[in-house]
Amino acid sequence: MEALDVQHLKKVYDGMTAVDDISFSVHEGEFFGFLGPNGAGKTTTIGAAVGLVNPTSGTVSVFGHDVVKDYRKTRALIGLSPQEFNVDMFRHAWETLINNAGYFGVQRAVARERAERLLKRFGLWEHRFKRFQSLSGGMKRRVLLARALIHQPKLLILDEPTAGVDVELRHWLWKELKTIQKQGTTILLTTHYLEEAEQLCERVAMITHGKIALIENTADLIKRYGGHKKLEEIYLQITGSDTTEDGNAPAV
Ligand SMILES: Nc1ncnc2c1ncn2[C@@H]1O[C@H](COP(=O)(O)OP(=O)(O)O)[C@@H](O)[C@H]1O
Numbered sequence: 536m537e538a539l540d541v542q543h544l545k546k547v548y549d550g551m552t553a554v555d556d557i558s559f560s561v562h563e564g565e566f567f568g569f570l571g572p573n574g575a576g577k578t579t580t581i582g583a584a585v586g587l588v589n590p591t592s593g594t595v596s597v598f599g600h601d602v603v604k605d606y607r608k609t610r611a612l613i614g615l616s617p618q619e620f621n622v623d624m625f626r627h628a629w630e631t632l633i634n635n636a637g638y639f640g641v642q643r644a645v646a647r648e649r650a651e652r653l654l655k656r657f658g659l660w661e662h663r664f665k666r667f668q669s670l671s672g673g674m675k676r677r678v679l680l681a682r683a684l685i686h687q688p689k690l691l692i693l694d695e696p697t698a699g700v701d702v703e704l705r706h707w708l709w710k711e712l713k714t715i716q717k718q719g720t721t722i723l724l725t726t727h728y729l730e731e732a733e734q735l736c737e738r739v740a741m742i743t744h745g746k747i748a749l750i751e752n753t754a755d756l757i758k759r760y761g762g763h764k765k766l767e768e769i770y771l772q773i774t775g776s777d778t779t780e781d782g783n784a785p786a787v
C-alpha cells in the first residue's frame with residue numbers, strides 16, 4: 536500500500552490551472568522529494584493531500600484511505616509542516632503542541648510527555664513559553680516540525696521546512712529527518728535547496744507548470760546524467776528554471 540497516492544489530480548483556481556492532471560505515489564517508508572520552481576503547484580498538491588484544497592478532479596489517498604471521503608482518518612495519519620506559518624503568533628510553543636495533540640485526540644498526559652521530549656530534542660525547551668512571534672525564523676521552523684510530530688504521524692509532509700534557515704540548523708535538521716525516516720515515518724519534502732534533496736531523498740519528482748516532468752530514483756537520475764553532475768544542474772536542465780513561472784528573469 537502506498538503512503539500517498541495521487542491520481543489525475545487537477546486544481547483550477549478561477550480559470551487558472553495550478554495542478555494539471557498529475558499522478559504519482561510515495562511508497563511507505565521512503566524519503567520523497569517534491570521539487571519545482573515557485574508556482575509549480577507543489578503546495579496546492581500538498582493542500583489536496585491534507586484536505587485543505589478541494590480537487591477540481593482526481594483523487595488523493597493516504598495509506599489506502601481517500602482524503603475527501605475519509606478526511607479525519609487521513610488527516611490524522613499526516614504530520615504537516617506548512618510553508619506559511621499558520622500558527623497563532625501570540626501562542627507559545629508549549630501550548631501550540633499541546634493544542635495540536637488535543638486536536639488529534641492524544642491524551643493530555645501523553646501529549647505533555649511527548650511535547651517535553653520534542654521541545655528538548657529540538658532545542659526549544661527554554662523557549663517553550665515565548666510567543667511564536669518572538670522566536671527566530673529557525674526556531675519557528677522547529678516549532679512547526681515539533682507540532683507536525685506530536686501525534687506521531689505515519690506520513691510527514693514538509694513544505695519548505697528549511698526556507699530561511701541558516702546552514703548549521705539546516706544540517707542539524709537533515710540529521711533529524713533521517714532519524715525520523717529510519718524510525719519508520721514516510722517523508723515527503725519540498726525544498727529549493729537541491730543539495731538537501733540530493734542528500735535526503737531516495738526518489739524525486741520534478742514539477743513545472745502543474746505537470747510532472749520527471750519521477751526517478753535520485754541515484755539513478757544522477758547516474759543517467761553521467762554521474763558527475765549535481766542534482767541542481769540536472770534540475771535546472773529539466774525544469775528550465777533559468778526563468779520564473781511568469782517568464783521573467785528571477786529577481787535577485
Ligand atoms: N488559493 C489560491 N487561489 C488562487 N490561486 C492560487 C491559490 N493558491 C495557489 N494559487 C496559484 O496556483 C499556482 C501554484 O501555486 P502553489 O501550489 O503555491 O505552487 P508552489 O508551492 O509550487 O510554489 C500559482 O500560480 C499560485 O499563484
Ligand SMILES: [Mg+2]
Pocket residue numbers: 577578579618694
Ligand atoms: Mg509552495
